[in-house]
Amino acid sequence: MGELIYALEYRGESVESMYALDDTKESRKIILPPNLYIIGTMNTADRSVGHIDYAIRRRFAFVNVLPKELEANFDKNLFKAVSKLFIENYDEYINNTDTELKRAKTLSPEFKPEDVWLGQSYFIQKKYSDGKDVPMSIRWEYEIKPILLEYVKDGILIDNIKIEEQMQEIKTLVYENNPS
Numbered sequence: 439m440g441e442l443i444y445a446l447e448y449r450g451e452s453v454e455s456m457y458a459l460d461d462t463k464e465s466r467k468i469i470l471p472p473n474l475y476i477i478g479t480m481n482t483a484d485r486s487v488g489h490i491d492y493a494i495r496r497r498f499a500f501v502n503v504l505p506k507e508l509e510a511n512f513d514k515n516l517f518k519a520v521s522k523l524f525i526e527n528y529d530e531y532i533n534n535t536d537t538e539l540k541r542a543k544t545l546s547p548e549f550k551p552e553d554v555w556l557g558q559s560y561f562i563q564k565k566y567s568d569g570k571d572v573p574m575s576i577r578w579e580y581e582i583k584p585i586l587l588e589y590v591k592d593g594i595l596i597d598n599i600k601i602e603e604q605m606q607e608i609k610t611l612v613y614e615n616n617p618s
Contacts, residue, residue: 441453441454441455441456441457441468442468442470443494443497445468445469445470446470446476446497447497449470449471449472449474450469450470450471450472451469452467452468452469453467453468453469453470454466454467455467455468476498478498502552504535504539504552504555505517505521505555505556505557505558506532506535506558507532507558508558508561508562511562511563512558512561512562512563513561513563513574513615514561515611515615516561516574516578516582516608516611516612516615517558517560517561518532519604519607519608519611520556520560520561520582520586520608521555521556522542522604523542523544523545523586523595523601523604524541524542524544524545524551524554524555524556525539525540525541525542525545525551525555526540526541526542526543527539527540539551539552543597543600544595544596544597544600544601544604545594545595545596546593546594546595546596548593549594554589554594556582556585556586560577560581560582561577564577574612574615575612575613578608578609578612583605583609586601586605
């Protein structure tokens with residue numbers, strides 16, 4: 439990885455690597471062309487990556503991409519209900535994404551909403567290989583609910599009574615709108 443980072447600094451120039459394709463010195467050289475782009479994604483909820491080496495960090499741009507409502511094949515009601523566990527001003531934010539997020543009372547003050555808020559991919563309607571919709575109740579039971587319960591266990595979501603009430607409301611919403 440060290441050679442790659444070094445080569446990023448000197449794009450278009452030959453950088454010697456400790457690895458070789460064969461026994462020649464020439465095969466130890468790598469050149470990164472200027473038109474090579476490296477795009478990576480990182481979920482800030484994964485605290486194990488929070489201490490990425492500064493040598494790597496300074497060579498990349500970081501762009502925050504917050505969850506948002508989608509138009510097609512998207513359960514807006516479920517997204518809104520779950521989002522309110524993380525942000526207090528959901529409606530205001532959705533209408534104007536320049537609005538500063540306000541932490542919900544169910545979110546621990548140790549966390550920023552944007553670092554733990556569940557993204558929109560959880561709420562996109564998936565299909566089975568035969569083309570039939572995967573019921574949102576399946577997504578709720580096996581994808582969304584488990585991560586929310588993990589957040590409660592880890593102290594990310596707090597105020598257990600309010601969370602239990604909201605989780606019950608969400609479950610009702612899921613099963614009323616998406617019978618399995």
